[in-house]
Amino acid sequence: MGRLARITKAYDIRGRVPDDLDADLAERLGRAAARELGGPELVLGRDMRETSGELADAFAAGVRAVGVDVADLGLASADMVSFASGRRHAAGVMVTASHNPPAYNGFKFCRPGAEPVSLDTGLADIRDGAASPPAPAATPGGYRSLDLWDAYVAAVRAFAGEHRLAGLHAAVDAGHGMAGLVVPRVLDxxxxxxxxxxxxxxxxxxxxxxxxxxxxxxxxLQALVRACGAHVGFAFDGDADRVVCVDEAGTVISPSVTAAIIAARLLAREPGATVLHNVICSRVVPETIRARSGRAVATRVGHSYVKATMRETGAVFGGEHSGHYYFRDFYGADSAAVAMMVVLDALAETDTPMSVLAAPYDLYASSGEVSVAVDDPDAALAQAAALLGPDGHVDRTDGFTVDAGTWWLNLRLSNTESLVRLNVEAADAARMEDARDRALAVLAPFETTRR
Known part of the structure; x- marks a missing residue:
C-alpha cells in the first residue's frame, strides 16, 4: 500500500514512472477500477506522454481480466473521455498526468455517465482494490477501438453559432499536449x-x-498574438481540459474573467439558471451571475466537487479560477474546447476586441495564488481563522474565507502537500496588498518556504 497511498490524490492517481507507477500496478488498477466503476464496458483514452501507451495497455489488460469490455479511444483529450463516458453511459478512464513534468503519469476516473470520482466517492476503493485485485473472470472482456471524433467535434461546435466564426483569427499554444490534436479538428x-x-x-x-x-x-503565446494580429489567444494544458485566454494586445485574461464572460453568455440563453463558481474565483463571477438573474452557488475547489454540485443543482455552467470550465450540456464535464468555442462565439457576435469584451469584468486586484509550505497546516489555518476572522463574514465552504466588504481572502489546505494556499482580492491594489501581507504575517511562524 506504500506507493499506492503516495500516488492516490484527491481526484486522481498520479506519480513518477516507473518509481511510483509501472505496468504491473497499472494492470492491478485496471482490475480494481473495472470492479469499482461498474458496467459492462469501460472507455479508455490516453495522452501523448511517452509512457501512456504502455500504461494504457496494461490497464486495459486488467479491465479485460475481470470480464469488462474495453472501448479504446486511443489518443484523446480528457474531455473527450468524459464525452464518451456520457454518450455511451460507460465508465471512463484517462491516462494522463495533465500539466505535470514528463516523468509523471497517472489515471483520471469517472463512472458511467461521466459521474466524477474522488477520494471519498470511489478512488480510495480503487486504491485499496489494487492492493488486492479481483481474481480473473472465467471469460475475459472484449476489446475494440472506438472512434467518436465526429460526434465529439459536433458536440463542441454546438456551443457556438458556427456560421458566425468565419473571419476570426485565433492563436493557440497547445504546449505539445492533446489540444494539438483537438483544436485543429474542432476549428476545421x-x-x-x-x-x-x-x-x-x-x-x-x-x-x-x-x-x-x-x-x-x-x-x-502573448508574443505570437501581437505578431500575427490574432483576435484572441488560447493556451491549453497537457490533457486539454484547462485553457487560459490572451487578448489581442497579448494581455492575459484572468480565468475568473473568462468564467464571467461564459456565465453571461449561457445565462442569456437560459435566464434564471444556476451557475457554479469555486471559492477562489473573483467576486466578479457571482456578481455577474446575479446581475443576469442567475443563481450563484459557491463550491469547493476541485473538479470532482464542481461536477458533483452541478449534478445536484442542475447548474448550466461552472467556472474555476484554475481555467477549468464545466458545462451541463457536455455531460457536466470540464472542456477547454467548449470554453474556447463560447469565447469565439462571443467575439463574433459582439464584433468587439477581446480586451473590450473582458473589460467590464476586470474590476478587482488579485494576489494570485500564493502557496506557503508550513510545518503544521491545520494549526496555521486555525491561527489565521482566529486572527483574521473578526475582520468580516466567515465562510467554511473550502478552508477559511473572510469577506470584509472591500477585500476578501481564502486560505485552504493543499490536498497533496503540506501547503496552505492563499488567495486575496480587493477593490484596489493597496487594499489587496495590505490584506495579503497581513495573512502572510499570520502564517509566518509556521512557514518553511513560499512559492
Whole structure:
C-alpha cells in the first residue's frame, strides 16, 4: 500500500514512472477500477506522454481480466473521455498526468455517465482494490477501438453559432499536449484562421511545461498574438481540459474573467439558471451571475466537487479560477474546447476586441495564488481563522474565507502537500496588498518556504 497511498490524490492517481507507477500496478488498477466503476464496458483514452501507451495497455489488460469490455479511444483529450463516458453511459478512464513534468503519469476516473470520482466517492476503493485485485473472470472482456471524433467535434461546435466564426483569427499554444490534436479538428472548415504553436504531440514537452496558469508559459503565446494580429489567444494544458485566454494586445485574461464572460453568455440563453463558481474565483463571477438573474452557488475547489454540485443543482455552467470550465450540456464535464468555442462565439457576435469584451469584468486586484509550505497546516489555518476572522463574514465552504466588504481572502489546505494556499482580492491594489501581507504575517511562524 506504500506507493499506492503516495500516488492516490484527491481526484486522481498520479506519480513518477516507473518509481511510483509501472505496468504491473497499472494492470492491478485496471482490475480494481473495472470492479469499482461498474458496467459492462469501460472507455479508455490516453495522452501523448511517452509512457501512456504502455500504461494504457496494461490497464486495459486488467479491465479485460475481470470480464469488462474495453472501448479504446486511443489518443484523446480528457474531455473527450468524459464525452464518451456520457454518450455511451460507460465508465471512463484517462491516462494522463495533465500539466505535470514528463516523468509523471497517472489515471483520471469517472463512472458511467461521466459521474466524477474522488477520494471519498470511489478512488480510495480503487486504491485499496489494487492492493488486492479481483481474481480473473472465467471469460475475459472484449476489446475494440472506438472512434467518436465526429460526434465529439459536433458536440463542441454546438456551443457556438458556427456560421458566425468565419473571419476570426485565433492563436493557440497547445504546449505539445492533446489540444494539438483537438483544436485543429474542432476549428476545421469554420473559417477561423488558426495560428498554432506546438501543435505536434510530444510528451517530453520541449517548448515549455504544459501549465497555462504559470505566466512564464504564456509569454510565447502573448508574443505570437501581437505578431500575427490574432483576435484572441488560447493556451491549453497537457490533457486539454484547462485553457487560459490572451487578448489581442497579448494581455492575459484572468480565468475568473473568462468564467464571467461564459456565465453571461449561457445565462442569456437560459435566464434564471444556476451557475457554479469555486471559492477562489473573483467576486466578479457571482456578481455577474446575479446581475443576469442567475443563481450563484459557491463550491469547493476541485473538479470532482464542481461536477458533483452541478449534478445536484442542475447548474448550466461552472467556472474555476484554475481555467477549468464545466458545462451541463457536455455531460457536466470540464472542456477547454467548449470554453474556447463560447469565447469565439462571443467575439463574433459582439464584433468587439477581446480586451473590450473582458473589460467590464476586470474590476478587482488579485494576489494570485500564493502557496506557503508550513510545518503544521491545520494549526496555521486555525491561527489565521482566529486572527483574521473578526475582520468580516466567515465562510467554511473550502478552508477559511473572510469577506470584509472591500477585500476578501481564502486560505485552504493543499490536498497533496503540506501547503496552505492563499488567495486575496480587493477593490484596489493597496487594499489587496495590505490584506495579503497581513495573512502572510499570520502564517509566518509556521512557514518553511513560499512559492
Amino acid at each position: 472548415d469554420l473559417g477561423v484562421t488558426l495560428e498554432g504553436r506546438y501543435l505536434d504531440l510530444d510528451g517530453s514537452f520541449p517548448a515549455h511545461p504544459p501549465d497555462p496558469t504559470d505566466p512564464a508559459n504564456l509569454e510565447e
